[in-house]
Amino acid sequence: MPFHQVNSIRYYYFDIFDSEALTHAIFTRRGGLSPEPWASLNVGASALVPDDHARVRNNRILAFDALGRDPDSMFDVWQIHSADVICAEKPRPRDRAHSQADAILTDRPDVTLFMRFADCVPILLHDPTRQVVGIVHAGWLGTVRRAVTITVEAMVERYRSRPEDIRAGIGPSIAAHHYRVGAEVAGQVREVFGDEAGRLLPTQGAAVQFDLWRANQLLLEQAGVREIQVSGICTACHLEDWYSHRAEKGKTGRFGALIALNG
Numbered sequence: 001m002p003f004h005q006v007n008s009i010r011y012y013y014f015d016i017f018d019s020e021a022l023t024h025a026i027f028t029r030r031g032g033l034s035p036e037p038w039a040s041l042n043v044g045a046s047a048l049v050p051d052d053h054a055r056v057r058n059n060r061i062l063a064f065d066a067l068g069r070d071p072d073s074m075f076d077v078w079q080i081h082s083a084d085v086i087c088a089e090k091p092r093p094r095d096r097a098h099s100q101a102d103a104i105l106t107d108r109p110d111v112t113l114f115m116r117f118a119d120c121v122p123i124l125l126h127d128p129t130r131q132v133v134g135i136v137h138a139g140w141l142g143t144v145r146r147a148v149t150i151t152v153e154a155m156v157e158r159y160r161s162r163p164e165d166i167r168a169g170i171g172p173s174i175a176a177h178h179y180r181v182g183a184e185v186a187g188q189v190r191e192v193f194g195d196e197a198g199r200l201l202p203t204q205g206a207a208v209q210f211d212l213w214r215a216n217q218l219l220l221e222q223a224g225v226r227e228i229q230v231s232g233i234c235t236a237c238h239l240e241d242w243y244s245h246r247a248e249k250g251k252t253g254r255f256g257a258l259i260a261l262n263g
């Protein structure tokens with residue numbers, strides 16, 4: 001399995017990305033400071049994740065330090081399950097409130113894109129021709145809203161990327177076998193994906209599941225992206241490494257993912 005370890009910090013990486021050109025990681029929950037139920041490298045602090053803010057900040061600094069990225073270079077957002085994309089020109093000033101969005105792009109090496117996850121799909125993007133990186137947060141809602149499609153379109157419009165140049169990594173997140181969905185979600189998947197919906201909604205007895213990995217891979221392919229790597233790691237199956245909102249019934253933390261261009 002493609003994991004690296006730096007001191008106490010263990011993270012997953014995609015081997016399709018050029019490590020000369022960019023730095024990226026999807027951090028496991030190991031090696032941080034938080035106690036149960038957030039143990040231990042929790043990087044989320046909100047009404048849903050009532051961990052101590054100073055501890056969460058220190059966890060994030062540990063993560064950035066392990067990758068050699070300045071913690072003050074971070075650009076992060078308030079993730080709301082939208083398909084809104086922000087192009088970051090500079091790090092988010094510490095005293096500035098988060099903007100709401102679920103995708104961030106940058107062509108600036110002094111900006112580190114950062115997001116938080118616990119079952120939703122992290123999608124990392126790199127255009128090695130135009131030197132642009134991106135990160136997308138896609139749960140079921142972000143997937144039916146085609147957040148990753150809209151992000152690729154933004155790369156084309158804003159940075160003149162060609163979709164066939166873009167490389168994409170679909171990171172650890174909840175697998176279909178652990179992701180039973182109700183009739184309303186299944187209905188929206190059918191509406192958005194049409195004839196393809198059948199293979200995105202496997203069944204187990206009477207239960208319907210949603211294959212978020214395949215759905216986002218399909219959206220990327222339809223957008224013209226050719227090089228796609230899927231981690232195939234289920235967060236709910238591997239609670240030793242990942243937080244899972246579903247498997248831990250909401251009492252859990254958030255793991256971090258970052259991507260940045262090397263200077």
Ligand SMILES: [Zn+2]
Nearest residue numbers: 178234236237
């Ligand atoms: Zn699983």
